[in-house]
Amino acid sequence: MELFIDPDADRSVTRQLYEQIRDAILSGRLGPGERLTPSRAVSAELGIARSTVTDAYESLAAEGYIEGRAGGGTVVAGGHGSYPRSPPPGALAPTPRSAALRRYDDDPQAEAAFDLRPGRVDPRLFPAVVWRRCVLSGLRRVSAQYGDPAGTFDLRAALSRWLASSRGITLTPEQMVVTAGTGHAIDLVARVLLSPGDVAGVEEPGYPPVRELLRSHGVDAVGVPVDEHGIVVDAIPPAARLVYVTPSHQYPLGVVLSRRRRLELLHWAGRHGAAIVEDDYDSEFRHTTRPLEPLHRLDRDGRVIYVGTFSKILSPALRMGFLAAPVTLVPAIVAVRQAIDWCPPPATQEALTGFVDGGHLGRHLRRVRAAYTPRFHRVYRELLDRLPADYRPLQTHAGLHLAVVGPDTASQDDPAHALLRHGILVASLRRSYQNPGPVTGFLVGFGALPTEQTAAAVDALATGITALTGR
Ligand SMILES: Cc1ncc(COP(=O)(O)O)c(C=O)c1O
CATH class of the missing domain: 1.10.10.10 (Winged helix-like DNA-binding domain superfamily/Winged helix DNA-binding domain)
Structure with a gap:
């Protein structure tokens, strides 16, 4: 000491x-x-x-x-437990704006018999042997200096080749910036495109961390309703400078933004001089139909910033993602990145470059799709069969979670809280709304749920819901 x-x-x-x-x-x-x-x-x-x-x-x-x-x-000596200290008078306090922010995972350490929170992937599918090899050979190549704030050229080139083949998006490495995941990418975009007091449109219901992030910048994040075709373009506030959407698999409801709405949204952004942030967080996991063209591919006016992540494809623990922006924005984004933390971690970038260029990503994706797709069908079917009639899993085609919508009554205990008492962790659907009204429901993440445990998990879930509804 x-x-x-x-x-x-x-x-x-x-x-x-x-x-x-x-x-x-x-x-x-x-x-x-x-x-x-x-x-x-x-x-x-x-x-x-x-x-x-x-x-x-x-x-x-x-x-x-x-x-x-x-x-x-x-x-x-033993027996001297720590005593709680009250903060001294005049202790530092966050600004009212920051103090109002709420973290999404209130209790990340919570434990239960079944962890069905969305955002979790199956750790048993992580390609540990290959990744270890990529890390070791990456460490041999890595420079022990600060790197390019945009990310290494090699990784950006590898990512643009991969996006061309997997999503049909044509990009140059100069348009790409490697980030520490989606939130970080949107943070960089918000810093260069928005000022405090600006308005942004976010989906309602939507992904709470992005809403909180925009608020942390003093931006008015206005909820825009989502229907069975995705975000309702006519309801976007005309003053919005930026619209954040999850077109391939709307978070949390799971709808796909229809092609017609995609074109309307692009047209809207062109007319209003606004930016669109396309969060393509889990479209690699299509379980039924073919994916629609990304907004980025349909964009003729350079309005779309495409954001991707390795959190679902590989692991959220890697904290690796990327954005593709119009070249007019890239120098400012790169300068901001450098001012914050200079550059993405060089060693992880080298490992990821080897993983993508060595063909491991393609092989890994085939393997995880083969595991997740049967799991998706099984969980959906089990939920349909086992839940009481007024709890309905929404039809979806992609991703690693399903939304279950309950009866329209806000007076009921939140099912997520009730299920925790039965040893099941799910996310509350109400938490995805800014103004939830009478909605009830929950989100079931099946990424980390072994297929052979689906029946037991849904059984426990149905028991919990039946106890809640008293039937
Ligand atoms: C809508 C949405 N976007 C992005 C992500 C991934 O975020 P990150 O890349 O910051 O891990 C998630 C994770 O669950 C998500 O639900």
């Missing part, structure tokens, strides 16, 4: 040492059994007499805070 001496203090040096060590023990910074630095070393480091240190240690020992250890040395 680092000890400090204030030469101007009105307390003796012995007292100062005593208080620092006692406070560290009481606050839990020094735990039971932890060894104290020998008095000889402390006296040498601080340039004080050894007896000053031993006096402090003796007082602490007399009060039971520390004790001698059989083999020599002094350790922290």
Whole structure:
């Protein structure tokens, strides 16, 4: 433990040492059994007499805070739990705008028999052996210096080739910026396109973290209703400078933005001089029909910023994603990125480049699709069969979660809370709304649910819902 001496203090040096060590023990910074630095070393480091240190240690020992250890040395004694401290008067506080933000995963450590929260992938499908190889060979190539804030040219080139073949999007590496996932990409875009007080359109219901992110910039994130064809373009506020959409698989309802709406949205953005952020977070997992053309591919006026992520394809733990922007925006985005954290992690970029260019991504995707698609069909069928009639899984074609909509009554206990009491973690549908009204429902993520456990999980879920509705 680092000890400090204030030469101007009105307390003796012995007292100062005593208080620092006692406070560290009481606050839990020094735990039971932890060894104290020998008095000889402390006296040498601080340039004080050894007896000053031993006096402090003796007082602490007399009060039971520390004790001698059989083999020599002094350790922290047990039984001094940390005490909660109330913040000092005048402690730092966030601005009202930041204080109003709410995290989406209220309890990330929550445990239950079945974790069916959306956003989870199957860790058993992570290609650990190949990834390890890519990391090791990437480490041999990586430069031990700051890198390009846009990401390495090689990774951007690899990503643009992959997007050309998988999504039919034509991009140059100069349009691409490697990011730490979707939220980070949208943060960069918001910083260069929006000012506090601006209006942005977000889907209602929608993805809460993006709403909160826009609010953190002082942007008025206005909810725009979603129907069976996707976002209702006529309802977008005319003042919106940016519209955030999930066209391939609307979060959370799962509808696909129809081709007609896609064209209307692009036309709207052209007329209003607004930007569209296309979040294509999980379209790699199409379970039934063929995907529609991405908005980016239909865009003739350079209005669309395309955002992708490796959170679903590989793992959310990698924190890797990208954006493709009109070249007019890229220099500002890159400058902002550099001002924040300079560049994406060079070693992870090298590993990912090897993974994409080595053909591993294609092979991995074939493997995970083969695992997720039967799981999707099975969970959907089980939910249809087992849930009470007034709880309906919405038809969807892609992704790793399903939305279940319940009866229109806000008076009921939120099913997500009720299900937790039955050992099941799901996300509340109400949380995806800014103004939920009487809606009830929940989101079932099946990414991390082994196929052989679907029947047991849905069984537990149906029991919980039946208990909630009293039938
Ligand atoms: C709508 C949406 N976008 C993006 C993501 C992924 O975000 P990130 O790339 O920041 O991990 C998710 C994750 O569940 C999501 O639901």
